[in-house]
Amino acid sequence: MKSFLTDVLSLKKINNGIYELLFFCPTEILKTFRPGQFAHIKIPQSDAMLLRRPFSIHGIDQTKNTVSIVYQEVGEGTRRFMEKKSRTLDVLMPLGNGFTMNNYKKILLVGGGIGIAPLHSVLQQSSACFDALLGYRGKEYVFDVDCFVERCRNVIITSDDGSIGQKGFTTDYLTDIGQYDAIFACGPRPMLQALQRKLDGRSIPAYASLEERMGCGMGGCAVCVCKIRSETDYTYKKVCTEGPVFDLKEVDF
Amino acid sequence: MSVKICGITFKNPVIAASGTFAFGKEFEIFFDPSKLGGIALKALTPKERRGNPTPRIAETPSGMLNSVGLQNPGIAAFKKDILPLISAYSSVKIANIAGMYVEDYIEVIEALNECAIDMFELNISCPNVKQGGVQYGTDMKAAADITHKAKVAAKKPLIVKLTPNVANISDIAKAVEDAGADAISLINTLTGMAIDAKKRSPILANITGGLSGPAIKPIALRMVYEAYNAVKIPLIGMGGIMSGVDAAEFLIAGASAVMVGTASIADPHACIKIIDELTTFAHGEKLNNIGQLTGSLKVRK
Numbered sequence: 001m002k003s004f005l006t007d008v009l010s011l012k013k014i015n016n017g018i019y020e021l022l023f024f025c026p027t028e029i030l031k032t033f034r035p036g037q038f039a040h041i042k043i044p045q046s047d048a049m050l051l052r053r054p055f056s057i058h059g060i061d062q063t064k065n066t067v068s069i070v071y072q073e074v075g076e077g078t079r080r081f082m083e084k085k086s087r088t089l090d091v092l093m094p095l096g097n098g099f100t101m102n103n104y105k106k107i108l109l110v111g112g113g114i115g116i117a118p119l120h121s122v123l124q125q126s127s128a129c130f131d132a133l134l135g136y137r138g139k140e141y142v143f144d145v146d147c148f149v150e151r152c153r154n155v156i157i158t159s160d161d162g163s164i165g166q167k168g169f170t171t172d173y174l175t176d177i178g179q180y181d182a183i184f185a186c187g188p189r190p191m192l193q194a195l196q197r198k199l200d201g202r203s204i205p206a207y208a209s210l211e212e213r214m215g216c217g218m219g220g221c222a223v224c225v226c227k228i229r230s231e232t233d234y235t236y237k238k239v240c241t242e243g244p245v246f247d248l249k250e251v252d253f
Numbered sequence: 254m255s256v257k258i259c260g261i262t263f264k265n266p267v268i269a270a271s272g273t274f275a276f277g278k279e280f281e282i283f284f285d286p287s288k289l290g291g292i293a294l295k296a297l298t299p300k301e302r303r304g305n306p307t308p309r310i311a312e313t314p315s316g317m318l319n320s321v322g323l324q325n326p327g328i329a330a331f332k333k334d335i336l337p338l339i340s341a342y343s344s345v346k347i348a349n350i351a352g353m354y355v356e357d358y359i360e361v362i363e364a365l366n367e368c369a370i371d372m373f374e375l376n377i378s379c380p381n382v383k384q385g386g387v388q389y390g391t392d393m394k395a396a397a398d399i400t401h402k403a404k405v406a407a408k409k410p411l412i413v414k415l416t417p418n419v420a421n422i423s424d425i426a427k428a429v430e431d432a433g434a435d436a437i438s439l440i441n442t443l444t445g446m447a448i449d450a451k452k453r454s455p456i457l458a459n460i461t462g463g464l465s466g467p468a469i470k471p472i473a474l475r476m477v478y479e480a481y482n483a484v485k486i487p488l489i490g491m492g493g494i495m496s497g498v499d500a501a502e503f504l505i506a507g508a509s510a511v512m513v514g515t516a517s518i519a520d521p522h523a524c525i526k527i528i529d530e531l532t533t534f535a536h537g538e539k540l541n542n543i544g545q546l547t548g549s550l551k552v553r554k
Contacts, residue, residue: 003522025512048315049312050515051310051312051518069510155521208515213307213309213310214310215518216273216517216519216521220273220275220280220521221319223310223319224307234303235303236303
């Protein structure tokens with residue numbers, strides 16, 4: 001984990017409110033990256049917005065030394081990146097634990113909305129055999145489908161309004177779970193919760209990458225916690241350092 | 254750059270504020286925590302506290318609200334698992350003491366009296382817990398009572414951390430000084446609130462939280478200035494310090510040292526940057542020692 005100043009190499013709109021940001025990253029930092037880790041980026045040109053924003057890493061390019069972030073514009077902070085004067089970024093990365101790859105041979109990826117972005121980094125960094133269930137709000141929010149189709153054996157697309165793929169939720173298409181060594185998921189809480197219910201009583205390892213409003217990103221302030229089941233009740237664990245990837249069965253929604 | 258507070262030497266006047274620096278370990282990948290003047294550790298209560306539900310943070314203009322709610326592992330786990338990892342730090346180690354009842358505070362102090370801790374900071378100013386915390390800090394009698402009991406129990410110098418959520422900071426400062434406090438740190442966060450208008454709901458799960466960051470700096474400076482004129486014991490100033498010049502302003506207002514909190518959340522290197530900038534400022538002012546700044550405010554007659 002290091003902090004560095006870097007220039008925006010490119011920023012392009014890929015769909016409705018969805019952008020891909022590309023920036024340069026020193027080799028020694030890239031080398032330590034594990035899929036599922038995130039970058040904590042200071043909003044450029046703003047003294048009034050003190051806090052960094054956590055973004056999952058969509059992919060890295062070790063030959064060009066670049067990092068790709070695919071994000072959804074949600075407020076004033078993320079809107080700032082589009083401004084021409086916001087060319088220099090203050091980046092802290094890579095943060096968090098990332099997905100446990102464990103030499104799994106066959107992995108099912110379940111992604112919802114912008115949560116599909118970190119799963120792309122898994123595809124990119126692993127030679128495992130993948131199937132994917134990808135859920136979008138609708139056609140105008142779609143990204144990354146081509147990469148997943150190219151790299152996965154089977155891909156099922158769903159959308160809330162049926163404008164692309166099957167109308168419905170990713171978890172409606174969860175079949176033949178027994179064929180997988182592990183499930184990796186990232187997406188809205190209701191999706192993860194539905195997945196957890198569907199996997200109830202199954203022994204398959206399932207990991208979910210969680211999201212929470214974050215402060216320092218390095219375990220210093222204890223604001224970004226999530227509820228994790230304990231023997232007796234629950235405990236709060238830090239999403240930034242003990243996550244963002246948790247054993248899905250242990251998450252207390 | 255060194256300063257002496259209650260007979261204890263700080264190698265520089267910059268202290269990491271409680272609740273923003275965990276127990277120090279997390280920052281080791283960025284810098285050696287021994288470079289700091291001091292470290293105020295995350296608040297400790299007798300038993301483990303899970304803290305409040307999330308969201309626990311909301312960004313506000315030039316500041317942030319938090320409602321962590323004193324999440325900590327409790328004193329037994331702290332002594333067993335954490336203290337051995339940090340006892341080698343040469344910075345002044347300050348244990349922040351919290352609890353629901355006076356007895357809790359005393360229990361934590363007694364449990365840490367023989368440990369490798371240099372000072373205690375009595376947290377009677379946390380706005381995020383239903384019982385204890387700020388309820389002791391807003392009432393002169395209650396503040397004096399708990400300070401007195403803590404002072405009797407403590408075998409190390411006692412700092413009392415004050416809340417700004419009071420009508421008159423001078424009165425509270427005087428009350429804890431009279432009750433035996435060795436030093437005062439101020440200000441803790443201001444109780445505040447953020448609302449999502451579209452959802453018509455509070456952003457923090459706890460509804461209210463503590464406001465920190467540059468947004469509160471003018472209030473903090475005013476309170477340090479007022480407290481400096483009210484008491485003789487040393488003050489440790491804090492509230493929105495982001496730069497070395499900000500730190501200098503607090504010293505000039507009357508503080509002997511400063512604490513840096515929110516800045517570390519935005520940038521893990523903040524404390525080191527502030528030490529460097531304050532050193533540069535001191536050189537520029539041709540000071541022999543940084544202590545010359547304390548209370549050096551020139552007020553036009």
